[in-house]
Structures are given as C-alpha cells and as structure tokens.
Amino acid sequence: MSRTTRWRRSLAALTVAVGTALAVVACGGGEQQAADGQGDTLKVGLARGVPADLMTYVADQEGFFTERGLNVDLVTMDNANSLATALIAGDLDVDTMVPALMWPALDKGACVKAMGSTIGNSLELVAQPDLAVTGDPTDPTTTLASLKGKTIGVIARGSGTELWTSALLEQAGLDPAKDVTFVAVGVPATAVQAFKAKQVDAMYYGPTMEEQLPPSEVTRVTDIVGRSGNALSPLVQAYYTGSCQALENRPKDMGNYCRAIWDAYSFSQDAKNNEVMGKHLGDLIGASPAAGAQSWAKLKSAYLAPTIEKSAWDAQAPLVASPAPTVPDFASSTYEPCAQGDPR
Numbered sequence: 476m477s478r479t480t481r482w483r484r485s486l487a488a489l490t491v492a493v494g495t496a497l498a499v500v501a502c503g504g505g506e507q508q509a510a511d512g513q514g515d516t517l518k519v520g521l522a523r524g525v526p527a528d529l530m531t532y533v534a535d536q537e538g539f540f541t542e543r544g545l546n547v548d549l550v551t552m553d554n555a556n557s558l559a560t561a562l563i564a565g566d567l568d569v570d571t572m573v574p575a576l577m578w579p580a581l582d583k584g585a586c587v588k589a590m591g592s593t594i595g596n597s598l599e600l601v602a603q604p605d606l607a608v609t610g611d612p613t614d615p616t617t618t619l620a621s622l623k624g625k626t627i628g629v630i631a632r633g634s635g636t637e638l639w640t641s642a643l644l645e646q647a648g649l650d651p652a653k654d655v656t657f658v659a660v661g662v663p664a665t666a667v668q669a670f671k672a673k674q675v676d677a678m679y680y681g682p683t684m685e686e687q688l689p690p691s692e693v694t695r696v697t698d699i700v701g702r703s704g705n706a707l708s709p710l711v712q713a714y715y716t717g718s719c720q721a722l723e724n725r726p727k728d729m730g731n732y733c734r735a736i737w738d739a740y741s742f743s744q745d746a747k748n749n750e751v752m753g754k755h756l757g758d759l760i761g762a763s764p765a766a767g768a769q770s771w772a773k774l775k776s777a778y779l780a781p782t783i784e785k786s787a788w789d790a791q792a793p794l795v796a797s798p799a800p801t802v803p804d805f806a807s808s809t810y811e812p813c814a815q816g817d818p819r
Contacts, residue, residue: 520558520570568721586719591781601693612698619647628660628678686766701776733813
C-alpha cells in the first residue's frame with residue numbers, strides 16, 4: 476500500500492466523525508446560543524496529555540480566564556479527535572484543532588475558524604543505543620541516512636508522526652516508502668515498551684517522553700525542536716479554534732478568550748515563571764514536577780505566539796496530508812480579531 480493511499484484512508488476515517496457532527500448541526504443538534512449570551516459559560520476543550528493545550532491549562536490555572544471576565548467550563552477528554560467533533564457539533568465553543576482534522580472539516584462545510592497558533596514542532600527521532608548514527612543531529616540531512624533499511628516506530632500508520640518523519644526523510648534524500656519500514660507502536664506509553672523490547676530500530680521521541688525513556692538509553696538521530704532550517708520548522712501542530720456560532724454571537728467573550736491565551740503565553744515566556752510552567756506541563760502530561768521542568772526547558776521555544784500568518788498557514792499543506800491538500804481560504808478560515816496580532 477502506498478504512503479498516499481494510507482493517508483487517504485486515514486483522513487477518510489477521521490472525517491467520518493466530522494460528517495456525523497455536521498449532520499447533527501444540520502438537524503438542529505448542539506446548544507443554540509442567544510445573541511445576548513455574553514458572559515454565559517464558555518465551553519473550552521482540553522485534551523489531557525496534549526502539550527498543544529498547555530496555554531489553555533495555564534490560563535485556567537493562573538486565573539487569566541477569570542481576570543478577563545470569563546466563566547470557562549473546561550471540558551476535558553483523553554481523545555483530541557472527540558473534542559474536535561464536539562466543537563464542530565456546537566457542543567464546545569473553543570478547542571485546539573489540528574489542521575489534519577480542521578481542513579477536511581472546512582472542506583465539508585463545517586463552520587469553525589482558527590484564532591491562533593499553539594505549538595510548533597516537538598518531534599524528535601531516536602535510535603537504539605547500539606545503532607550507529609553518524610552526522611550532526613541538529614542537521615537531520617546528515618544523520619537520517621543511518622536509518623536506511625531500518626524500522627521506525629510511529630504512533631499509527633498514516634499518523635502525523637509518520638507524515639512528519641517522512642518529510643524529514645525526504646529532505647535527507649531518502650524515499651520513505653522504500654528506504655525504511657514504519658511500524659505502529661502507539662502512544663508514548665506503549666511506544667516506549669516497544670522500543671525497550673527492540674521491536675523497532677528507531678522511533679519518534681519528544682521531551683515529554685524522557686521520564687519513561689531517558690536520553691541516556693537512546694541514540695539521538697535528531698535535535699531539532701525549536702530550531703530552524705529543517706523540514707518541520709514550519710509546522711504548527713494545532714490552532715486555537717472557535718465555532719462560528721460562538722464567534723458571531725459572543726464576540727466580546729471570544730475576544731477575551733484570546734486575550735487570556737495571550738496572557739498565558741506572555742506568562743510562559745517570562746523566565747521567572749519557568750518553575751511553575753514546568754509544574755503546569757507536568758500536570759497536563761501526567762509527569763513528575765522534575766520531568767515537567769525538564770520538558771518545559773526543551774519545549775519552551777517551540778510554543779508559538781497566538782497569531783496566524785498567511786505564509787505559515789499555506790506552509791502547513793505538505794505537513795497535513797500526502798499528497799498535500801488544497802489550502803483552505805485564509806481570510807474565511809481564520810478569525811482576524813485574534814489571529815492577526817495581540818488583541819490586548
């Protein structure tokens with residue numbers, strides 16, 4: 476099966492839920508918000524264990540939502556796809572939504588708008604400690620040849636981890652369909668077990684996995700988080716996304732949501748808050764305070780200002796699916812009052 480076919484099937488599976496949500500909306504499902512609903516409860520999605528939702532968590536924990544006059548109900552789930560479906564159905568007002576779900580949903584008629592960027596690339600690749608890797612990990616074009624003929628663990632076939640790894644391989648002159656074999660190893664907990672059992676030669680990796688799989692137990696293939704000049708430098712993993720219903724009926728509340736997210740981002744980038752940010756990240760991903768602090772030190776530079784530039788929006792296409800999809804219209808798919816700069 477070709478890489479393109481796998482990605483088409485993956486996207487088809489993802490959009491089944493989107494289609495169901497759209498049908499619910501068309502039939503009158505979802506809560507209807509009156510035009511004078513400013514100040515009512517704002518339902519905001521939060522995916523447990525997902526670093527892209529960190530600023531939402533910080534805004535809640537540090538009281539920024541309250542300071543902005545918002546009554547926020549954090550709707551927490553383990554499955555980010557379920558939250559995206561709830562947003563499209565009108566059961567949430569705001570969620571963080573990955574382009575691989577958002578863009579097909581927009582194409583099918585969903586009315587949601589991206590309000591700001593969350594986090595850039597957090598993906599690294601590591602190999603078994605006895606696998607020889609030559610080159611400079613900060614320049615993957617010099618190291619990835621060491622993985623030719625090897626197996627690489629990804630969360631699932633057709634997942635973002637496979638697509639993003641493929642982009643790195645292609646930049647290094649390798650053919651992902653011929654030169655490596657991808658193996659589904661699941662989420663970090665099961666992936667670490669598979670790696671330790673030597674079921675794969677190499678695997679996706681990230682700072683949030685270091686407590687379960689210490690750097691001393693791997694050979695680093697890449698060291699690119701927060702760095703420019705590689706295939707994943709343009710990546711935006713997810714966008715703060717609002718339902719059109721909430722944006723149209725509650726512009727003041729939605730504007731204050733964006734201000735609170737900016738408050739959280741500014742708080743996060745202040746060095747004096749590094750310790751508490753490590754704690755917040757650890758709480759979100761289920762890691763110890765020490766591991767959270769280590770993860771934050773490595774991920775801090777990957778968090779993006781909550782804006783969206785058209786050039787960055789267009790650059791997501793090859794990182795969303797293979798072959799690259801048509802890019803949704805920027806003006807109609809983003810919420811300018813939030814996306815175009817700091818609204819405070």
